[in-house]
Amino acid sequence: MSRRRNPFDDLEEFFERFSRQFEDQPGFDQDVFGMGGSNRMSIDLADRDEEFVVTADAPGFSKEEIDVRVTDRRLTIEANRDERSEESDEIYLRSERHSEALRRTIQLPEPVEEDGVSATYKNGVLTITLPKREPETGGKSIDIE
Incomplete structure (x- = not known):
């Protein structure tokens, strides 16, 4: 029997990738999203x-x-x-x-x-x-x- 994949794992992975993309952008105000900054x-x-x-x-x-x-x-x-x-x-x-x-x-x-x-x-x-x-x-x- 195969095990079903948890759809929330995919969602969490998406948000992690999304977050990393913004962190690399110059001039992005990360504090607005609670992510920190320089x-x-x-x-x-x-x-x-x-x-x-x-x-x-x-x-x-x-x-x-x-x-x-x-x-x-x-x-x-x-x-x-x-x-x-x-x-x-x-x-x-x-x-x-x-x-x-x-x-x-x-x-x-x-x-x-x-x-x-x-x-x-x-x-x-x-x-x-x-x-x-x-x-x-x-x-x-x-x-x-």
């Missing part, structure tokens, strides 16, 4: 019963340069920094500029209480605590006539 911010997402905890690496940024937003079930972290130093003496003026930007958007597995979200930033590590939203209880009861 200025990638490393993220860990932990499920701790009543809450999700996201830990993100953003070394070299101050907390004022980091923006965290939660919309629906999507968490977006942006870090933008502009460095500018000027050196002057009697002979010349030199200006050097450097900017750096990190951005990461992730889809959360469950809805969260947006008002209860908190974040801390210490030693280049951003920790975001997102309390899970209580499940809706039973919906609306409909009277039958």
Whole structure:
């Protein structure tokens, strides 16, 4: 007897090939699809019963340069920094500029209480605590006539 092939194996293989093709394209913004990129911010997402905890690496940024937003079930972290130093003496003026930007958007597995979200930033590590939203209880009861 021959064994039937699992159709989901074919689908998984298709998505892996599709992903590899996009990764090789210059200028492709992989972060839009949650795939990373050259200025990638490393993220860990932990499920701790009543809450999700996201830990993100953003070394070299101050907390004022980091923006965290939660919309629906999507968490977006942006870090933008502009460095500018000027050196002057009697002979010349030199200006050097450097900017750096990190951005990461992730889809959360469950809805969260947006008002209860908190974040801390210490030693280049951003920790975001997102309390899970209580499940809706039973919906609306409909009277039958």
